[in-house]
Structures are given as structure tokens and as C-alpha cells.
Amino acid sequence: MTTASPSGISARQLRCIRDDRVLFESLDLQAAPGEILLIEGANGSGKTSLLRILAGLSLPDAGEVYWQGSAIMNSQLEYAENMAFLGHQTGIKEDLTPQENLAFLLGLHGTSLDTSSHRAKSEALLGTLGLYGFEDVLCRNLSAGQKRRVALARLLASGKQLWILDEPFTAIDKTGVAFVEQSLCDHVQGGGIVLLTTHHDIDLPHCEPTRIRLS
Amino acid sequence: MSQSSAANAFLRLVIRDLRLAFRRRGDLANPLLFFVIIISLFPLAIGPDPNQLQRLAPGIILVAALLATLLSLDNLFRSDFDDGSLEQLLLAPQPLPVLVAAKILAHWLVTGLPLICISPLLAIGLNFPFDALPTLLASLALGTPVLSLVGAIGVALTVGLKRGGMLLSLLVLPLYVPVLIFSASAIDAAVSGLVANAQLYILGAFLALALSLAPIAAAAALRISVD
Numbered sequence: 001m002t003t004a005s006p007s008g009i010s011a012r013q014l015r016c017i018r019d020d021r022v023l024f025e026s027l028d029l030q031a032a033p034g035e036i037l038l039i040e041g042a043n044g045s046g047k048t049s050l051l052r053i054l055a056g057l058s059l060p061d062a063g064e065v066y067w068q069g070s071a072i073m074n075s076q077l078e079y080a081e082n083m084a085f086l087g088h089q090t091g092i093k094e095d096l097t098p099q100e101n102l103a104f105l106l107g108l109h110g111t112s113l114d115t116s117s118h119r120a121k122s123e124a125l126l127g128t129l130g131l132y133g134f135e136d137v138l139c140r141n142l143s144a145g146q147k148r149r150v151a152l153a154r155l156l157a158s159g160k161q162l163w164i165l166d167e168p169f170t171a172i173d174k175t176g177v178a179f180v181e182q183s184l185c186d187h188v189q190g191g192g193i194v195l196l197t198t199h200h201d202i203d204l205p206h207c208e209p210t211r212i213r214l215s
Numbered sequence: 216m217s218q219s220s221a222a223n224a225f226l227r228l229v230i231r232d233l234r235l236a237f238r239r240r241g242d243l244a245n246p247l248l249f250f251v252i253i254i255s256l257f258p259l260a261i262g263p264d265p266n267q268l269q270r271l272a273p274g275i276i277l278v279a280a281l282l283a284t285l286l287s288l289d290n291l292f293r294s295d296f297d298d299g300s301l302e303q304l305l306l307a308p309q310p311l312p313v314l315v316a317a318k319i320l321a322h323w324l325v326t327g328l329p330l331i332c333i334s335p336l337l338a339i340g341l342n343f344p345f346d347a348l349p350t351l352l353a354s355l356a357l358g359t360p361v362l363s364l365v366g367a368i369g370v371a372l373t374v375g376l377k378r379g380g381m382l383l384s385l386l387v388l389p390l391y392v393p394v395l396i397f398s399a400s401a402i403d404a405a406v407s408g409l410v411a412n413a414q415l416y417i418l419g420a421f422l423a424l425a426l427s428l429a430p431i432a433a434a435a436a437l438r439i440s441v442d
Contacts, residue, residue: 057302058442080308089299095238096231107227108307110220138238 006069008032008193009054009162014063016049023049024214027063036184036194036207041214047197048088049167050214054195055085055164057064067162081109084160086168090151094140098126098150101139105154125153130176144171156183163187167194177202224309225317232321235294245380246287247329253279253412265342269301272341273402276351279332280359281391285384287326288366291318292374292437302373305441311434319367319430327359343406350405350415353397364422365390371436394421 010030016023023046041047052058052075054065055195056072056079065072069175072079092101102122107172129149148171155163163184169177177200184194202209236243257275258268295301295318304314334355335348343351369387373379403412 055306057305072250077308077310079271080306085302085306087299087302088300089297091303093231093235093294093298093300095235100231100234102228104231105303106305108309110223110308194366 002191008035009065009067009195010081011065012063014050014053014065015061016046016053017061018046018049027214028068029212031193033191033193034188036188036196036204036209038202038209039195039197039214040211045214047214050195051085051164051166051195051197052087055083056080057085064160082160083162084155084158085164085166086151086155087166088170090147091154092147092150093137094138095138097136097138098131098142098153099123099135101150102126102154102157102193105145106157109158109160122153125157126150129153129156129179145173145176148172152183162193163195165194165198167198168196169198169200169202171206179193191209220312223311224307225313228304228314228317229321229324232318233324236321236325242290243325246283246326247333249286250279250283251337253282253332254341258341269342269344269406272338272343273351273399273406275341276334276338276343276355277358277395277398277402280334280355281362281395283330284326284359284362284366285387285391287322288363288370288387289380289382291322291367291370293344293370296440299442301437305438311437313428315367315371315434315437316430319363319433322367323360323363326431327355327363330430331355346408347402347405350411353415354401354411354418357415357422358394358398359424361394361418361421362391365394367433368436369427371433371440372442373440374417374437375440394418397421 008031010028012028014027014029015025027050029037039047039050049058053060056065056076067075067079067082091105091159093104096104097120099119102125106122123135126132127140129152131146131149131153134142134146139150142150150169155165168180172180181202181204184196185204186188188194188207254275257271261267261271264266292301295304305311307314329354334351338348338351339345366387369383369390372386373383376382396413397417401418403409404411
């Protein structure tokens with residue numbers, strides 16, 4: 001019996017079965033603070049399933065996921081306080097403005113955006129993501145890439161140590177990709193952990209990701 | 216995680232859902248319009264005999280309220296499921312039943328409450344005795360939250376399915392029957408000039424039971440649906 005690593009996220013002997021097909025079996029992985037873990041694989045190889053299991057949204061058919069050495073199933077709230085997840089669906093409400101979306105999603109995690117200084121901060125954040133002037137436009141009027149930028153703003157403002165990102169570069173333009181790559185680097189250099197999947201060739205010169213291939 | 220943070224999240228979610236509802240006023244008016252149309256069609260179909268209408272009025276109003284609630288139920292988690300907000304709610308460091316309760320409260324405020332507010336007007340149109348109106352309002356006020364709460368469990372179970380509408384009705388309608396029976400019985404008693412306290416107490420007991428258990432059941436069902 002291997003013991004779970006005390007810091008960061010780790011998984012032991014994960015198995016995932018979808019529609020009678022084994023996507024992966026006996027999968028071990030580990031990411032310590034300061035690490036980027038890039039999960040690669042062809043379409044349908046189970047990348048999204050793996051990320052959802054690691055985020056605690058799905059249950060693995062076997063195995064266990066550990067955060068700071070304790071199983072996430074036993075410490076759900078503690079895990080939730082340290083983890084931010086960005087999936088295929090962004091979690092952005094079409095009928096709210098970027099500002100309102102941000103305020104709600106962060107408020108859910110106990111970060112208040114109600115005071116004017118916080119509001120200025122979130123406006124600045126939306127500005128750096130190229131959404132200056134769109135703070136009060138309903139998200140249904142934004143493009144797919146702009147909506148994803150709102151979701152990324154939520155991620156950047158979340159202040160969580162662990163980021164789990166499923167295809168974060170979808171629909172984002174070149175300058176946006178460069179910005180996100182820089183943010184990922186900054187995050188891990190500040191002691192964060194990033195788990196991500198992507199089909200883009202990402203360019204992370206100063207923080208080479210560890211790669212895991214699902215087949 | 217402190218209690219104040221959970222209460223704060225509850226409040227934020229209620230406000231967000233109300234704001235979303237008011238940005239989509241068309242959807243908001245749907246169940247209410249349905250309720251008004253059903254009730255106003257009955258006198259046209261069965262004839263304007265005041266005594267007959269008075270006898271049928273409680274049943275018509277309650278069945279219409281039940282169907283209007285059922286019609287609106289699917290909206291409860293559907294859009295959150297489609298745009299990924301539900302995942303974010305599940306991953307928030309807050310007790311999920313509290314968040315589910317907030318969603319149900321917001322849903323009731325935009326569907327159940329308007330029905331209650333407009334029902335006296337429609338009841339008078341059906342020659343409903345004025346003296347029995349308080350009982351009608353009380354039974355709707357106790358009954359419609361139960362419909363929303365119990366319905367939430369069914370929606371939570373079926374939200375992951377592409378066409379869950381039929382299944383939802385099959386799951387939820389049997390559970391609605393006791394509410395229907397005791398509400399109708401209360402109103403019948405009041406129309407006959409009797410005291411309806413017993414039936415209202417039972418409706419109150421249903422509400423207490425649903426209020427304490429339905430959010431927990433719906434939260435568990437949502438985790439299964441999102442899996």
C-alpha cells in the first residue's frame with residue numbers, strides 16, 4: 001500500500017469505465033506545489049473524465065484521490081476551498097453581466113466583491129483580460145471567446161491553490177493564449193498547482209509541465 | 216466553513232436567481248398565464264351555472280396550480296446544468312442542500328407566489344364564496360412550497376437526461392396527490408362553512424417534512440445527475 005503524498009494532489013490506482021469501455025486503469029498521478037501537470041491523449045481517451053474525477057465531480061470506479069494526504073471524499077469542503085475547476089461549460093450565466101457573474105461566483109466562495117475597492121479590482125481584472133468596456137454587457141451578447149475570458153477572470157481571482165482546467169484555451173485568440181500561459185506560470189511559481197488538458201501546443205518556457213499520456 | 220458564509224451564499228443565490236428570472240420575463244409569465252388560462256376556460260366549457268362552478272372551483276384551482284408548477288419545474292436546474300453553473304455550485308465550499316434550498320426558494324417566489332396572489336381574483340370569477348377565501352389562500356400557501364420542494368427532487372434526478380419531462384411527471388405526480396387531496400378537502404370544508412384546521416395542520420406537517428428533507432434529497436440526486 002503506497003501512502004499518499006502529504007502535499008499537493010495525488011491519485012492512486014484510478015479506474016474509469018464508461019459504457020463498458022475501460023478508459024484507464026491503475027492510474028497513479030501526483031502533482032506537488034509548483035508543478036503543472038499536462039494530461040494528453042486522443043479524443044475519447046478519458047481526459048475530461050479524469051479531470052472530473054480529480055475535481056470530485058465524478059466518482060472513480062476504483063481508486064482514490066487525495067488532497068494534502070487525505071481522501072477528497074472525506075474532506076469535501078476543505079478540498080472545495082482550495083480547488084478551482086474550469087470545465088467545458090464555463091459556468092457563466094448568459095443573462096448576467098461579466099461583473100455580476102464574477103461577483104456571484106466569487107461570493108459563493110466567500111470572496112466578497114461588493115465593496116467599491118473590490119469592484120475596481122474586478123474591473124481591472126476584466127480589463128487585463130481584454131474585456132474593458134464589456135463589464136456591464138450581458139454575457140449573451142459576448143462572443144464564445146469573451147465568455148471564456150470571463151470564466152478565466154473568475155479563475156484568476158479565485159485565489160485557489162489548485163487549478164483544474166479542461167481545455168482552457170478553447171475559443172481564445174493568440175494574445176489571450178499567451179496571457180493565460182503567463183498566468184499559469186505565475187500561478188505555479190507562486191506555489192500553485194495546475195492540472196490541465198489541451199490540444200494546443202502550449203509554450204511554457206520557465207515552467208516545463210510534467211506530461212501524462214492516456215491511451 | 217462558518218455559518219455566516221453559508222447564509223451569505225444562500226442569499227446571493229436567491230438574489231442571482233431572482234435577477235435571472237426578471238431578465239427573462241417571458242419565461243416568468245408562462246406558468247402564471249397557463250394557470251389563468253386553464254381556470255378561465257372552465258366556465259366556458261362547463262357552462263355558467265353558478266352553483267356548479269362553485270362546487271368545482273376548489274378542484275379546478277388546485278389542479279391548475281399543480282399543473283402550472285409541474286410546467287415550471289424543469290427550469291429549476293436546467294439552465295444551470297446546461298451552462299455549467301451547476302458544476303460550480305457543486306464545487307463551492309458550501310453545503311449543497313443550502314444552495315439547493317436557495318434555488319427552490321427563488322423558484323417558489325417566481326412561480327408559486329404569483330399563483331397565490333392571483334388566485335383570489337380567479338376564485339371570485341368561479342363564484343367561490345368570499346368567506347372561504349382565507350382557507351384557499353392558506354392551503355395554497357402551504358401546498359405550493361411542498362410542490363416546489365418535492366418537484367425539486369424529481370428535477371434533480373432527471374436533469375441529466377435529454378428528455379426527462381415524461382419521467383419527471385411520472386416521478387412527481389404520485390407525490391403531489393396527498394397535497395392535492397388535503398388542500399381540496401380543506402377548501403371543501405371551508406366552502407361548506409366547516410372548520411378546516413385539521414387539513415391545514417396536515418398540509419403544514421407536509422411542508423415541515425418537505426422543507427427539512429427535500430433539499431438534502433435533491434442535493435444527493437444532483438450529485439448523481441452531474442456524475
